[in-house]
Amino acid sequence: MMAKLPTLTERLNALRECADAYGADVARWPAARREAFSDLLDTDEVAVILDEARGLDGFLNAATAPRMSEDLTNRIMAGYAAPKQQAGLFDFLRGLAPVVRLAPAGVLAGLGALGIASGLMSASAQDPLTPEYEALAYVDDLSPVAIDEDGGLEWDAE
Incomplete structure (x- = not known):
């Protein structure tokens, strides 16, 4: 089975990616890429792609590296202290x-x-109160209630 050959559009897209990655100067491209695109380099489409890449290259080359004053470097170095070596058990304990x-x-x-x-x-190990004793706790102040000998409540119906 034969492998499908890339179309012209696919090759131009690949060349555009190569120009974006390596710049417009074809000499800076990897040798395999230069060889793969050598037949396209003289076309008008590639000229447009390389012009766009030259614009990006110019923009990137115009950017300068930030400049640091010597004073900033000295202040950074003055604030740096080399780590101390721990000599033994006493220093470890102090740490x-x-x-x-x-x-x-x-x-x-x-x-x-x-x-x-x-x-x-x-609290969970204690027996919970029976409903009668809970009721007694709430109504103790309201009406007199008696407890019979079986432990049941006798309500006074008035």
């Missing part, structure tokens, strides 16, 4: 000092979480 300062806060947070968890666990 842990900020972490150790936060230890009391971590302990308090852990104890608070432990207290909340134990309170939740103990």
Whole structure:
């Protein structure tokens, strides 16, 4: 089976991408690209494409690199401090000092979480109140209520 040959439009699009990537100067293109497009370089379509690329090249060449003053370079270098070498265990422990300062806060947070968890666990382990005793808690102030010997409520109907 034969491979499909690219059309003229596809080749011109590929040449346009090559000109955008490498510029209008064909000598700066990779050798394989120059060879692949050598038969098209004398056409009017390619002349238009290369003129557009020359405009982009001119724009990019006109841009200058930002200039830094020597004072800026000196200020940056003055602010840079070389990292210190840790000599041993004592220096390592000294480096842990900020972490150790936060230890009391971590302990308090852990104890608070432990207290909340134990309170939740103990509350869920208790038997819930029966509806009668809950009702008694709400209506205790409103009307006198008696509890019989079986633990049932006797309502006073007035």
